[in-house]
Amino acid sequence: MMRPVRLAGEQLIWGEGCLSHLATLEGKKAAIVLGGHSMQKAGFVDKAVEYLHQAGMEVVIFEGVEPDPHLSTVKRGAEFMLKEQPDWIIGMGGGSTMDAAKCMWVFYEHPELKKLSDFMRPNKVPPLRKKAKYCCIPSTSGTASEVSRSIVISDDETGAKIGIGDMEMMPDVAICDPLITSTMPRHITAQTGMDALTHAIEALTSTRAHFLSDVLATYAAKEIFEYLPKAYADGSDLNYREHMLNASMTAGLAFTNVSLGLVHSFAQTLGGMYVLPHGLGDAIILPYIVKFNYADPHAKAVYDKLAAEVGVDDLAKAITELNEKLGIPKTVAEALDTTEEEYMGRLSEIAIGALNDGCTKTAPIIPPQDVMEQLAKQIYLGE
Ligand SMILES: [Fe+2]
Known part of the structure; x- marks a missing residue:
């Protein structure tokens, strides 16, 4: 059965200069996380800070969130919030x-929660917004955390x-000001842009996809094929x-609303095991999984339709060509700091990790473990 659709929070605003929307927020104290x-x-x-002062708010700043943020950083941030009471x-x-x-917000609202598992399935995130509302201002064009219900946090001990x-x-408010993304370095433009393209393409073949997600994802994919090489070049x-x-x-x-597929399952699993x-x-993984999914007639029809709209013959080939333009390597081997022997010794761990990832549930094909191992091998070695 279809799940009800939720498009962003209370306010979604975009366009050059829309950072000024901060001046319209109502409140006493804002904590900016950097x-x-x-x-x-x-x-x-x-x-x-200037706009928030115009809104009559006091402003405090928590900085130093690392890439692939750890739970310990989140907990420090939550302590900061509890002290500052924004x-x-x-x-x-x-x-x-x-x-x-986003995760600091959850722990701030509910200090009784101690671990991530306290609000992971089968548990739920308890009601938020009793102490604070949450506003996102993205500086990259990729994860879309500003309009998503998701977080990815690393375990301190295992790195998972x-x-x-x-x-x-x-998030209650998402402020999408292109000026804020204008200083993004080229490789981040490329990588985050390909994350966004993966969101669009995996949403299209999700087993939960519906007409509205298709409209949104198709638009996003077409735009990214056209504008990512341009944003990368200039x-x-x-x-x-x-x-x-x-x-x-x-995207x-x-x-x-409809979740993702195997590209994210593998990327998240490998990202927890290695620096990726x-x-x-x-x-890197996207063209391999698109080719793999061609075996599913519905997924193939979706890809062929998108390819026609983008104006290319073959979607997987077009993604590979886009990667080349963006300086993205062809295989995981070129991106990971490990030996082939070490990687191949962990194929079953990779396959099981990816199979257990939440994104696998909506993949058009959910393969058995041996096929997942073959895929893990293929993305490492190439064709
Ligand atoms: Fe992603």
Whole structure:
């Protein structure tokens, strides 16, 4: 049975300069959560603080969220929130920062929760928004955490990436200002853009896909095929940046409702075992899984339809060509800092991890473990 659709939180705003929307928020105190220093260096944090002051709010800042954020960082952030008592939490940065801030929000609202498993299935995220609302300001065009119900947080001891999805965690406000993405370095533009394309393509073949997710995901995929190479070649062009940020957000609206597939299952599993940025993993793995899914007649029809709309003959080939333009390697072997022997010794671990990933549930084909191992081998070695 179809699940009810949820498109973003209370407010979704986009376009150049829309950061100023912060000045309209109502509250007493905002806590801005940041990753590295790029947002400060570009002057975006000062601007955000200025707008929040215009809104009459006091502003405090929690910084230092690392890529692939750890639960310990999230817990430190939640302690900070408990001390500062903000009524707005504002995650400003890439997917890691927005996910970490989203998770800080959950622990801040409910200090009785101690571990991620306390609000993972079969448990639920308890009602939020008794203390604060959550606002996202993305600095990349990829994860779409600003319009998603999901977080991915790393376990401190094992490094395993734990994904949790619950509509209660949908950010209340998403501010998608292309200016904020304009200083993104080229390789991040490429990797996060391919994450967004993977969201669109996996949403299209999700077993939960419906007409509205199809409309959103098709639009996003077409836009990304056109504008990602342009934004990669000239990141200073705000028009390209705006198309990419809006496409990423649109793909997010689709996938957060219908979920994803095996590309994310493998990328998340490998990302927990090795150092592999999420978007880079998606980009490398995507053409292999598209080819694999050709065996499913419905998935093949979906891919062929999208290929026709994009104006290419073969979707998998078009993705490989796009990766080449973006300087993305062809195999996982080229991206991982490990030996072939070590990787091949862990094939069953990779296959089982990917099979157990939540994204596998909606894949058009759910293969048995031996086939998953073959796929794990193929993405490492290439054709
Ligand atoms: Fe993703």
